[in-house]
Amino acid sequence: MNKSSVDKLSFFFMGLENRFSENRDVFESIEIQFKAGLKTFKGIGILNEAETISYNFNGATRLLPFSKVLEDVLKEASNYEELQLSYKERGTKLIISATKKGVTMNTEELKFETKEDQKDTSTLLNRDYLIKAKDAGKLLKAIGIMSKDGKIRNDKIRKYNQIDHYVELLEKNFESMKKQGTLYIVDVGCGKSYLSFVLNYYLTEVKRMKCHFIGIDISPQVIESSRQIQKELGYRNMEFHAMDVKDFKDERKIDVVLSLHACDTATDMALAFGVYKEADFIVAVPCCHKEMLKTYSYKPFEGIMKHGILKARLADTLTDGLRGLMLEEHGYDVSIVEYISPLETPKNLMIRAYRKDSPNEASKENADQLISEFGIYPAFRYFLDQYTYGLSDGMDDLL
Known part of the structure; x- marks a missing residue:
């Protein structure tokens, strides 16, 4: 990756560091994927109970502040042709992609996959639910309303x-x-x-x-x-x-x-x-x-x-x-x-x-x-x- 893309990536990372600082409570993980030719190298960082990131890359796990994880990724970026970084928060994922052509950023909502036949459950009300089963499956399972196979339990409708x-x-x-x-x-x-x-x-x-x-x-x-x-x-x-x-x-x-x-x-x-x-x-x-x-x-x-x-x-x-x-x-x-x-x-x-x-x-x-x-x-x-x-x-x- 050329210097121009790495510099742009550094700018994006400044915003990402601020976001983490403000939204630490809803942070879930940061996933890294580098590409060089046909080879792919992956890393993942998860916030631990000590409020530091447990960051694993190339088989080694280190405990780092979030800012140090980004520094590490930025340092490695120049050694690869492409980078895709996924920053996950509760309900959303921010994706930063970098190549020699430039850097882009996109946001997508995270969905929970439910069974296709869920919509056929006749005892569900014909209403536009605010707590949608297709999005809130993890929550609904945890509080016992949804079964393990992703369906609203009949006795909990x-x-x-x-x-x-x-x-x-x-x-x-x-x-x-x-x-x-x-x-x-x-x-x-x-x-x-x-x-x-x-x-x-x-x-x-x-x-x-x-x-x-x-x-x-x-x-x-x-x-x-x-x-x-x-x-x-x-x-x-x-x-x-x-x-x-x-x-x-x-x-x-x-x-x-x-x-x-x-x-x-x-x-x-x-x-x-x-x-x-x-x-x-x-x-x-x-x-x-x-x-x-x-x-x-x-x-x-x-x-x-x-x-x-x-x-x-x-x-x-x-x-x-x-x-x-x-x-x-x-x-x-x-x-x-x-x-x-x-x-x-x-x-x-x-x-x-x-x-x-x-x-x-x-x-x-x-x-x-x-x-x-x-x-x-x-x-x-x-x-x-x-x-x-x-x-x-x-x-x-x-x-």
Whole structure:
């Protein structure tokens, strides 16, 4: 390869080094192929746990910084007629080709090959999926929705439809949050973090947004399960902590707080955490509601609430309604929508709260009036008071 092409290659490598520095979390590998006559010489570099590149070329493996790998490739280039370098990130591949005629660069999306007959699965909905099986196969296999042979499992089709609809409901909110820096997302009571893995895939590989997920759950077992899936997928932009969210201390700006199917007042703890951290976007899918059922009363409704099932349903509605009002009180624009069909589960509401600049005094007055008339002290308000004015041992009684 002549000096002119090597000089141009050096210019391209400067941009590649900057890209690696900015996108290290989504880097997968760098593959090199040199040609001299009919002979081909290959090399590959993979990021290891020590955050250096394990680079193998000509039978020798060395641990090098990424910049040194590029220096090595550039030094070798003059000894060969052609070079093809593939720089792989999650969901995309950048290809640099160099010959004596010049240097070119192209980008292509990485696809996951599925079975041809996948489209004939009659129980899949007739919809344009955001989490497409043909692209997201590695993810769908890791979370158990796709079988090893690349087909959506029949017993997981409903789950597949649910997670895709979940992303659909949040897509516009995340689209409005595109920015230069990294989006920090905390999943409170994350469990096995399936929906965080799905959102991670969608934001990173489809929307090309920089994001970092923090999963928090009190159970060490489910945290370990999440870490195993993370390792299998190679999602370095995630971290998991086995702890109570009230003990989570972090100076990073939290942009998004998720809470999915957190039981009873655990949802309120997540909402309070989000408000206290001034998260731009809070999403909660509540699970069971027990707190208000045990404490509220309202004389005009005595004739209705003597029926236990009606008292429970009213408590559910009041709990989520008050959560919405108190989020508005603290400056959030709130929508409460049906997450999935009530035929799937009666616990099917999603609370979405997008932060605005100013609190809503009318919502505060409305919430205060309801709290007074029903004789309750909502866990959401209690937890937020504790975050604001200091934690106390009494907080544990509501968890």
